[in-house]
Amino acid sequence: MTTDAEPQAPTLAQLERQVQAELDLLAYPGRDWVRPVAHPSGAHVHDVLIVGGGQAGLAAAFALRREGVADVQVIDARPAGQEGVWEDFARMSHLRTPKRTIGIESGVPSLSAPAFYRACYGDAAWAVIDRIERPRWMAFLRWFRRMTGVPVRNDTACVGLEPEGDLLRVRIRSTVAADAPQAALLARHVVLATGYDGAGAWRIPPHIAEAVAPHQVSHSNGPVDFAALAGRRVGVLGHGASAFDNACVLLAHGAASVDLCFRRERLPTVNPHRIVEFAGFLRHFAELDDATRWQVNRFFEVHDQPPTQNGFDLAHSFANFRMHASAPWTRVRQLGDEIHVRTPHADFVFDHLLCATGSVVDYDARDELRTLGGSVQRWRHRYTPPEAERSDAMGDYPYLGAGFEYQPLDPARDAWVRRVHAFNFSSTVSMGPHTTSSSGHKYAVPRLVGGITRALMREQQDALLPTLHGYREAELVSPRLSGAEVPEAL
Numbered sequence: 001m002t003t004d005a006e007p008q009a010p011t012l013a014q015l016e017r018q019v020q021a022e023l024d025l026l027a028y029p030g031r032d033w034v035r036p037v038a039h040p041s042g043a044h045v046h047d048v049l050i051v052g053g054g055q056a057g058l059a060a061a062f063a064l065r066r067e068g069v070a071d072v073q074v075i076d077a078r079p080a081g082q083e084g085v086w087e088d089f090a091r092m093s094h095l096r097t098p099k100r101t102i103g104i105e106s107g108v109p110s111l112s113a114p115a116f117y118r119a120c121y122g123d124a125a126w127a128v129i130d131r132i133e134r135p136r137w138m139a140f141l142r143w144f145r146r147m148t149g150v151p152v153r154n155d156t157a158c159v160g161l162e163p164e165g166d167l168l169r170v171r172i173r174s175t176v177a178a179d180a181p182q183a184a185l186l187a188r189h190v191v192l193a194t195g196y197d198g199a200g201a202w203r204i205p206p207h208i209a210e211a212v213a214p215h216q217v218s219h220s221n222g223p224v225d226f227a228a229l230a231g232r233r234v235g236v237l238g239h240g241a242s243a244f245d246n247a248c249v250l251l252a253h254g255a256a257s258v259d260l261c262f263r264r265e266r267l268p269t270v271n272p273h274r275i276v277e278f279a280g281f282l283r284h285f286a287e288l289d290d291a292t293r294w295q296v297n298r299f300f301e302v303h304d305q306p307p308t309q310n311g312f313d314l315a316h317s318f319a320n321f322r323m324h325a326s327a328p329w330t331r332v333r334q335l336g337d338e339i340h341v342r343t344p345h346a347d348f349v350f351d352h353l354l355c356a357t358g359s360v361v362d363y364d365a366r367d368e369l370r371t372l373g374g375s376v377q378r379w380r381h382r383y384t385p386p387e388a389e390r391s392d393a394m395g396d397y398p399y400l401g402a403g404f405e406y407q408p409l410d411p412a413r414d415a416w417v418r419r420v421h422a423f424n425f426s427s428t429v430s431m432g433p434h435t436t437s438s439s440g441h442k443y444a445v446p447r448l449v450g451g452i453t454r455a456l457m458r459e460q461q462d463a464l465l466p467t468l469h470g471y472r473e474a475e476l477v478s479p480r481l482s483g484a485e486v487p488e489a490l
Contacts, residue, residue, distance in 0.1 A: 019108070023108065054195060094131035156175065162371045168190050188456065218355070234353070239268070243260055338351070397426055
């Protein structure tokens with residue numbers, strides 16, 4: 001039986017043959033040119049280790065292997081086929097980006113999402129959608145991993161990161177057993193492909209988290225037992241797509257009522273992100289001056305995008321859904337099992353709260369960031385905006401180099417942080433608001449890969465001339481020749 005999760009079709013088999021033929025024509029994987037390095041312990045040293053096997057991690061690994069960086073290892077805490085957000089807290093029916101978004105396939109047309117979709121579900125199905133359905137996008141990512149052969153070590157969490165001489169030590173632990181011991185992997189470069197909350201943690205405002213019993217408040221991007229909320233009165237805080245997506249799931253699971261509240265006077269209707277999805281912006285944003293990059297990010301901080309049309313329409317199709325503008329939760333109290341919420345215009349009584357309130361930069365909240373926190377430059381270290389454009393939140397984001405690498409606060413002491421690349425949402429101020437989303441991969445992945453290959457080449461430049469002088473493989477062989485002509489030493 002054909003399912004979205006594991007599509008099977010004769011046209012897909014034909015596409016897979018085309019993929020293999022194109023990869024063969026493009027000599028994938030590329031010629032391995034990176035010289036291995038040794039560790040005194042004899043432990044293996046990976047050229048690149050990628051933390052996160054979602055779409056960004058897969059895209060980076062595939063592109064690195066195309067460039068001849070053969071020893072790339074991806075680790076992911078989730079089981080195989082469940083990497084990323086799509087089987088976790090992504091609860092939308094469709095992606096939020098247009099269907100023709102490309103980039104993960106690194107210019108190989110047969111590996112693209114449109115090619116996969118049309119092969120699996122038909123040209124007619126492709127023609128009638130404007131965005132790809134979430135389950136079908138996850139099916140594409142599973143297929144992409146299989147076709148590219150990207151090595152992913154699943155059920156493996158990163159629980160620490162620190163320097164090891166000129167290398168990096170990544171501490172890992174199996175997620176299968178709670179008492180699993182720690183182990184370690186060594187790498188020359190580490191890519192943190194850790195998604196939207198890669199800078200820290202999802203945030204429930206303190207005045208809410210401290211007032212409500214933990215089992216009666218959830219974050220939209222965390223675990224939610226929707227079935228247990230059937231027949232319950234639920235308050236949702238937030239106006240974005242995540243707020244509406246979760247409201248729709250609550251209503252579909254039989255919530256008695258859902259009241260969605262947000263502080264803005266009116267819901268945004270214009271999505272400013274769409275106007276900057278052009279090649280010049282996506283490719284060159286990181287090269288603009290600090291003031292312009294700050295102002296663009298500050299604009300998006302103030303002028304947020306609206307929810308998706310299908311999420312908005314679906315929520316309003318339920319009679320027990322209500323939306324309240326200019327309704328921040330100014331006071332939250334728990335009285336027994338009831339949660340009393342005050343807003344400027346009305347008071348509510350809920351059984352459960354769901355906060356679609358985004359994430360915060362918090363290096364102590366993530367195991368892989370804890371060692372980095374006091375050693376890397378933030379935007380507040382490099383740029384002081386005019387008072388009217390001040391943003392403490394943006395000031396905490398890392399100030400990254402051209403290849404997404406962290407910059408050390410103290411170069412003499414912390415040069416090792418340049419070997420760590422923040423290919424996650426924490427790069428947004430430095431590299432642009434679409435850098436690690438599917439709409440930005442076409443331009444962001446080559447920038448990341450170029451930064452890593454440049455560093456690897458510089459590290460082995462001392463071996464270049466000895467390699468040239470030692471090369472003796474004859475290309476011209478003839479009995480007429482008395483011997484090989486060897487270049488004179490330079």
